[in-house]
Amino acid sequence: MVTIAVDAMGGDKAPVPEVEGAIHAAKQYGHRVILVGDRQTIQEHLDGHATARKLPIEIHHTSERITMHDHAAKAARTKKDSSMHICARLVADGKADGYVSAGNTGACMAIAKMVLGKVPGVDRPALSGVFPTLKGSPVVVVDVGANVDCEPKMLAQFALMGEIYSRLVLKVKSPRVGLLSIGEEEHKGNSLTKETTPLLKELDFNFIGNVEGRDLFSGGVDVVVCDGFVGNVALKVSEGLVELIRNLLKESLAATLSSKIGYVLSRSAYKDFKKRLDYSEIGGAPLLGLKGVCIICHGRSDSNAIKNAIRSAAEFASSHINQRIKEELALIKTGLAKTG
Amino acid sequence: MVTIAVDAMGGDKAPVPEVEGAIHAAKQYGHRVILVGDRQTIQEHLDGHATARKLPIEIHHTSERITMHDHAAKAARTKKDSSMHICARLVADGKADGYVSAGNTGACMAIAKMVLGKVPGVDRPALSGVFPTLKGSPVVVVDVGANVDCEPKMLAQFALMGEIYSRLVLKVKSPRVGLLSIGEEEHKGNSLTKETTPLLKELDFNFIGNVEGRDLFSGGVDVVVCDGFVGNVALKVSEGLVELIRNLLKESLAATLSSKIGYVLSRSAYKDFKKRLDYSEIGGAPLLGLKGVCIICHGRSDSNAIKNAIRSAAEFASSHINQRIKEELALIKTGLAKTG
Numbered sequence: 001m002v003t004i005a006v007d008a009m010g011g012d013k014a015p016v017p018e019v020e021g022a023i024h025a026a027k028q029y030g031h032r033v034i035l036v037g038d039r040q041t042i043q044e045h046l047d048g049h050a051t052a053r054k055l056p057i058e059i060h061h062t063s064e065r066i067t068m069h070d071h072a073a074k075a076a077r078t079k080k081d082s083s084m085h086i087c088a089r090l091v092a093d094g095k096a097d098g099y100v101s102a103g104n105t106g107a108c109m110a111i112a113k114m115v116l117g118k119v120p121g122v123d124r125p126a127l128s129g130v131f132p133t134l135k136g137s138p139v140v141v142v143d144v145g146a147n148v149d150c151e152p153k154m155l156a157q158f159a160l161m162g163e164i165y166s167r168l169v170l171k172v173k174s175p176r177v178g179l180l181s182i183g184e185e186e187h188k189g190n191s192l193t194k195e196t197t198p199l200l201k202e203l204d205f206n207f208i209g210n211v212e213g214r215d216l217f218s219g220g221v222d223v224v225v226c227d228g229f230v231g232n233v234a235l236k237v238s239e240g241l242v243e244l245i246r247n248l249l250k251e252s253l254a255a256t257l258s259s260k261i262g263y264v265l266s267r268s269a270y271k272d273f274k275k276r277l278d279y280s281e282i283g284g285a286p287l288l289g290l291k292g293v294c295i296i297c298h299g300r301s302d303s304n305a306i307k308n309a310i311r312s313a314a315e316f317a318s319s320h321i322n323q324r325i326k327e328e329l330a331l332i333k334t335g336l337a338k339t340g
Numbered sequence: 341m342v343t344i345a346v347d348a349m350g351g352d353k354a355p356v357p358e359v360e361g362a363i364h365a366a367k368q369y370g371h372r373v374i375l376v377g378d379r380q381t382i383q384e385h386l387d388g389h390a391t392a393r394k395l396p397i398e399i400h401h402t403s404e405r406i407t408m409h410d411h412a413a414k415a416a417r418t419k420k421d422s423s424m425h426i427c428a429r430l431v432a433d434g435k436a437d438g439y440v441s442a443g444n445t446g447a448c449m450a451i452a453k454m455v456l457g458k459v460p461g462v463d464r465p466a467l468s469g470v471f472p473t474l475k476g477s478p479v480v481v482v483d484v485g486a487n488v489d490c491e492p493k494m495l496a497q498f499a500l501m502g503e504i505y506s507r508l509v510l511k512v513k514s515p516r517v518g519l520l521s522i523g524e525e526e527h528k529g530n531s532l533t534k535e536t537t538p539l540l541k542e543l544d545f546n547f548i549g550n551v552e553g554r555d556l557f558s559g560g561v562d563v564v565v566c567d568g569f570v571g572n573v574a575l576k577v578s579e580g581l582v583e584l585i586r587n588l589l590k591e592s593l594a595a596t597l598s599s600k601i602g603y604v605l606s607r608s609a610y611k612d613f614k615k616r617l618d619y620s621e622i623g624g625a626p627l628l629g630l631k632g633v634c635i636i637c638h639g640r641s642d643s644n645a646i647k648n649a650i651r652s653a654a655e656f657a658s659s660h661i662n663q664r665i666k667e668e669l670a671l672i673k674t675g676l677a678k679t680g
Binding site: 134145148149180181182189190191212213214215216217218226227228229230232233234235236237238239240241242243244245247248249255256258259261262263264265267268 | 474485488489520521522529530531552553554555556557558566567568569570572573574575576577578579580581582583584585587588589595596598599601602603604605607608
């Protein structure tokens with residue numbers, strides 16, 4: 001049985017989505033879940049769910065909590081009994097197979113690096129976003145915010161880690177890896193992308209060259225590589241636009257009587273539409289390149305997002321992806337030259 | 341009467357949208373339009389429109405044409421009788437007040453810089469995207485692809501030019517200027533944004549600090565500053581996502597009979613929704629910092645986009661924005677320190 005620790009004090013509405021997400025995951029997937037945080041608060045919320053008692057859910061009490069306002073590095077250093085710290089500690093000590101947190105992203109990354117440590121050969125662990133696409137498997141975007149100023153070698157490592165993730169966890173055969181740039185042609189890009197291209201060509205995977213922003217969700221690429229600044233902007237532009245479009249559509253549909261009736265008749269279509277755009281179906285962003293499994297969720301995650309993040313953490317753990325990253329990096333000789 | 345030159349050989353479907361856009365603009369705004377390109381082809385298309393004869397539309401014949409496959413810098417240097425070159429020449433010679441092209445963007449920028457020249461004090465002309473927002477005026481994003489590797493000083497100039505554009509052309513009072521980054525707090529960003537912030541604080545305008553990708557279309561910021569790589573990715577992610585969402589919605593609505601009927605009843609709502617998202621209502625991206633007016637359009641522009649780009653060019657010309665950029669840059673002492 002896979003055991004996943006959940007930071008129950010992390011998200012904006014903690015512990016409600018965390019407790020409910022744990023219940024759904026335990027019920028649906030049979031995973032064992034350790035809810036980490038203030039025992040009394042968590043117990044009260046668990047008691048509100050009649051079915052929770054029979055499920056493999058435990059509480060691990062902690063006295064401290066890291067908030068969204070905490071300074072990331074400082075909180076990581078000082079709040080050693082925070083729920084976030086203890087989650088990482090449970091994984092490092094082999095008491096959990098992975099953990100999930102919807103708390104302060106910066107602090108979560110700092111703690112994960114500090115407590116779990118990096119896979120040998122990895123310069124910088126990377127936050128990989130996983131997104132729904134128009135057709136086929138979700139797309140993995142690395143990095144989406146952990147590393148803002150990157151060198152070509154770092155991007156090559158992101159590509160390698162993202163490719164392994166897509167292959168082992170998302171079960172994509174021979175994932176297509178693309179470099180995010182401003183034109184398909186190799187000479188279109190900035191100095192970082194131009195220097196990264198030769199490194200990616202040397203790697204032993206299916207590199208398809210430059211891709212553009214518009215290809216992100218088309219299903220034509222499985223792994224998109226970029227520095228964390230660009231990835232984070234792309235991610236947040238998408239979030240903002242989805243919200244904007246939903247609002248515009250709602251306003252337009254409410255404007256006349258016939259369109260209101262039309263809306264009622266096509267309500268199932270909207271539910272379907274909403275579900276297909278719903279990031280919570282995917283759950284969270286794995287932090288790649290660590291000696292342990294850590295899935296970071298949006299602060300606004302609902303119980304469905306937490307449930308799916310627990311599922312992702314379990315899949316991640318049973319794929320032994322970090323071990324594979326270590327092995328594949330070791331195979332690559334200095335300067336990321338092609339193996340064999 | 342304002343005179344605008346239009347590159348009639350530029351876009352993917354040239355000269356159809358260019359000729360029709362010119363007719364609409366001449367009719368609706370009373371502008372004089374010079375269609376630049378192959379005389380015979382343009383004349384044939386004009387002849388197809390009964391009302392065109394009475395409008396202030398002329399043809400300026402050219403023998404060459406720059407295609408999307410041409411190498412930008414090489415085409416700019418060698419094809420001196422291209423429609424793009426002649427458009428710029430007509431403006432430089434004072435025979436037109438501005439020009440519009442939907443052709444090869446790289447070539448268009450190279451020719452504009454070469455033929456029109458830069459405004460004194462501007463290091464790099466910048467391509468500014470103008471986008472609809474949820475409420476209020478459109479937002480100006482500078483740069484969206486002309487300059488991919490930027491220094492802090494360049495971003496400060498982009499901010500200044502974008503602010504003047506928003507104030508003089510879009511008539512926004514005291515435009516709010518934001519720096520595109522990955523968090524609202526000043527310490528969140530990459531080395532470029534961190535070094536740019538102090539320069540923007542010194543400038544004499546309404547700088548509101550960092551903005552995130554999700555703020556782009558919210559209406560909470562009037563001018564968004566970023567390097568051309570990040571701006572281009574943001575722009576193309578948006579384009580791709582709007583297309584994806586339209587397709588998903590169409591598929592969902594066609595799935596059941598009741599939702600099909602619902603669609604028919606709410607058709608006016610979709611028209612309204614589509615129009616509010618429609619970039620062609622805005623028309624094109626002005627190239628700021630040149631001694632002349634150049635509006636660059638998307639290769640896929642339709643006649644409505646061309647019409648609106650002609651309107652933009654005329655507004656741009658009568659605002660004397662380049663003169664103002666020159667004056668405001670001259671006021672700023674070395675290192676872009678605060679005036680006065």
